[in-house]
Amino acid sequence: MNTVSDPKSFQYDQTQALAGSAAAEPAVRFRKLSKTYRMDRVDVPALRGVSGRIDRAGTTFITGPSGSGKSTLLNLLGLLDRPTGGELTVLGEDVTGLSDRAAADFRARHIGFVFQSFNLIPVLSLRENVEFPLLNRKMSGAARKARAMDYLDAVGLADLVNRRPGEISGGQRQRVAIARALVSEPSLVIADEPTANLDSRTSREIVALMDRVRTELNTSVVICTHDTDLITPASAVIHIIDGQTAEE
Numbered sequence: 001m002n003t004v005s006d007p008k009s010f011q012y013d014q015t016q017a018l019a020g021s022a023a024a025e026p027a028v029r030f031r032k033l034s035k036t037y038r039m040d041r042v043d044v045p046a047l048r049g050v051s052g053r054i055d056r057a058g059t060t061f062i063t064g065p066s067g068s069g070k071s072t073l074l075n076l077l078g079l080l081d082r083p084t085g086g087e088l089t090v091l092g093e094d095v096t097g098l099s100d101r102a103a104a105d106f107r108a109r110h111i112g113f114v115f116q117s118f119n120l121i122p123v124l125s126l127r128e129n130v131e132f133p134l135l136n137r138k139m140s141g142a143a144r145k146a147r148a149m150d151y152l153d154a155v156g157l158a159d160l161v162n163r164r165p166g167e168i169s170g171g172q173r174q175r176v177a178i179a180r181a182l183v184s185e186p187s188l189v190i191a192d193e194p195t196a197n198l199d200s201r202t203s204r205e206i207v208a209l210m211d212r213v214r215t216e217l218n219t220s221v222v223i224c225t226h227d228t229d230l231i232t233p234a235s236a237v238i239h240i241i242d243g244q245t246a247e248e
């Protein structure tokens with residue numbers, strides 16, 4: 001079992017899980033992935049056979065013009081939607097043909113999500129929001145609460161845990177969303193335009209926070225963004241144009 005004795009230092013035993021030959025495997029591998037939406041009997045091809053990989057313990061940005069297929073790709077990689085064609089392997093498992101139920105179970109066990117609109121539950125406190133992904137885990141209430149508190153502390157919000165999302169700033173809301181994405185200690189974090197509603201300084205802080213998490217937890221992070229200024233030199237980039245990958 002993964003344990004975080006001190007999430008501020010993000011000590012994490014996932015490195016051991018990645019030891020050996022598995023460490024060389026990418027977190028995600030996709031081949032000729034396609035997605036066609038059907039709208040009013042008209043086919044809308046959003047992805048036209050994209051291939052690529054997401055490195056383990058790396059940050060990968062997905063960029064491209066509006067409507068190019070970025071969110072579609074992210075939704076497929078996060079098992080939120082199914083491809084029309086192609087192959088998808090996530091964390092060494094071929095997930096192409098998983099049932100909805102198996103995909104939901106896989107997501108709950110392995111993937112954390114950060115969305116543009118934060119998706120926090122307004123009537124719950126920040127602590128309760130962060131506890132939420134742990135509710136169906138076999139953990140005592142006290143352990144859940146302690147874990148949520150640890151992660152809120154790790155994102156710098158220890159003093160605000162009893163506030164509700166409407167009582168904090170946008171940047172703080174996104175920090176809560178990051179704590180919520182991490183609290184289940186996922187191997188893969190998927191972030192769809194996580195800074196779209198934030199000013200440029202807060203955006204850089206949020207990306208720096210996600211980068212720190214990636215380094216210290218050995219988590220693989222995928223960030224879809226319009227804002228190419230956020231791309232750090234060490235990260236990989238998948239550029240999508242008109243449903244296809246383009247060479248940078």
Ligand SMILES: Nc1ncnc2c1ncn2[C@@H]1O[C@H](COP(=O)(O)OP(=O)(O)OP(=O)(O)O)[C@@H](O)[C@H]1O
Nearest residue numbers: 037038039044046065066067068069070071072073
């Ligand atoms: N649920 C859907 N039903 C029908 N068409 C869709 C659906 N979602 C996306 N599309 C279409 O698929 C294409 C790709 O959309 P997608 O949202 O992946 O692009 P994007 O690059 O993320 O765009 P943006 O940067 O504006 O968010 C677009 O033509 C879009 O209109």
